[in-house]
Amino acid sequence: MAKQNHRRRVITTRKSPKKSSTKTLKKKLVQIAIVVFSILIFFGIVYHYRNGLAYYFSFKTDKLLDKAAREKHISDVRNYQVLEKKGNKATGFDVSEYQEDIEWKEVKTLDDDYELSFVFIRATVGKDRLDKKFNENWRKAKENHFIRGAYHYYRPDENSLEQAELFIKTVQLQKGDLPPVLDIERLSENQSMERLKIGLKRWLTMVEAHYKMKPIIYTGERYYDDFLKKEFSDYLFWIANYNFYREKMDEDWLFWQFTEKASISGIKGNVDVNIFNGDVEQLRFITKE
Structure with a gap:
């Protein structure tokens, strides 16, 4: 009986360009959300401590611009x-x-x-x-x-x-x-x-x-x-x-x-x-x- 050569068909699954771009978009949105949330927290803390920070860095004009007044x-x-x-x-x-x-x-x-x-x-x-x-x-x-x-x-x-x-x-x-x-x-x-x-x-x-x-x-x-x-x-x-x-x-x-x-x-x-x-x-x- 003659041998028959069988060729295997290799099926390659290609990712859909649409699905790949959607996943990348979601990842970027999450990263953006984290950055925005961190910025909001930072500015929230700065606002909460605004008087203390102004005092500390000598931005209160009534007395703290004078170096001698900051000694205490x-x-x-x-x-x-x-x-x-x-x-x-x-x-x-x-x-x-x-x-x-x-x-x-x-x-x-x-x-x-x-x-x-x-x-x-x-x-x-x-x-x-x-x-x-x-x-x-x-x-x-x-x-x-x-x-x-x-x-x-x-x-x-x-x-x-x-x-x-x-x-x-x-x-x-x-x-x-x-x-x-x-x-x-x-x-x-x-x-x-x-x-x-x-x-x-x-x-x-x-x-x-x-x-x-x-x-x-x-x-x-x-x-x-x-x-x-x-x-x-x-x-x-x-x-x-x-x-x-x-x-x-x-x-x-x-x-x-x-x-x-x-x-x-x-x-x-x-x-x-x-x-x-x-x-x-x-x-x-x-x-x-």
């Missing part, structure tokens, strides 16, 4: 935005030995616009350490008419009663002074959270009994939410939160430390700045009688 400016755009929205809430700051020698007579306002009404001063650390500048800062704050308050930096793995005794021995509150403050920022390395909370309560109880004033607790927002908010709900809180997108304080915060990077005339380097959840008269209402 707040470096962060967000800080300016927060201060613009605070209304009549009192503004203050906090210091420790890390600010070194403070020219207290020069410490009055933030950029001549925001009066500084109060100051918190670190007094003690743990069970055995005094802040090197406390006595000087405490005295000069009073001499320069600031509403002053003292705080203790709590070390979780040291005896709570010894820490309270050191604070009581160091700080003599007078009429017009703010309640004592317990600064808790760290977790314990050697004990459970429950034991740490017991120590905090012992410190608070002992200090309150001595001064006849309920202490304020200072901490970060996450620490507050995770560990303290429920069990210490009968205390008032001073919360640290530097989140760029937060521009207002929660109603249940007594004080809000909204930045650690402000500039204040008379103080070297960065300074923590705080807002009280009320005006100056309301602030005086919680001071020692």
Whole structure:
């Protein structure tokens, strides 16, 4: 039988020019949409922070074109935005030995616009350490008419009663002074959270009994939410939160430390700045009688 040669027919499928162009068009439209959306977000952010940006880049013609008038400016755009929205809430700051020698007579306002009404001063650390500048800062704050308050930096793995005794021995509150403050920022390395909370309560109880004033607790927002908010709900809180997108304080915060990077005339380097959840008269209402 003779062999027959069979030729295979190779069928080539060609893409339709119409389908290919449609796919390319869709891809380009998606890319354009992403670009447009990004531009809208960018300009939205710029518009939202327009006053702060103008302030930061010295476009406000009333004072900021003068270089000398910018020396006291707040470096962060967000800080300016927060201060613009605070209304009549009192503004203050906090210091420790890390600010070194403070020219207290020069410490009055933030950029001549925001009066500084109060100051918190670190007094003690743990069970055995005094802040090197406390006595000087405490005295000069009073001499320069600031509403002053003292705080203790709590070390979780040291005896709570010894820490309270050191604070009581160091700080003599007078009429017009703010309640004592317990600064808790760290977790314990050697004990459970429950034991740490017991120590905090012992410190608070002992200090309150001595001064006849309920202490304020200072901490970060996450620490507050995770560990303290429920069990210490009968205390008032001073919360640290530097989140760029937060521009207002929660109603249940007594004080809000909204930045650690402000500039204040008379103080070297960065300074923590705080807002009280009320005006100056309301602030005086919680001071020692």
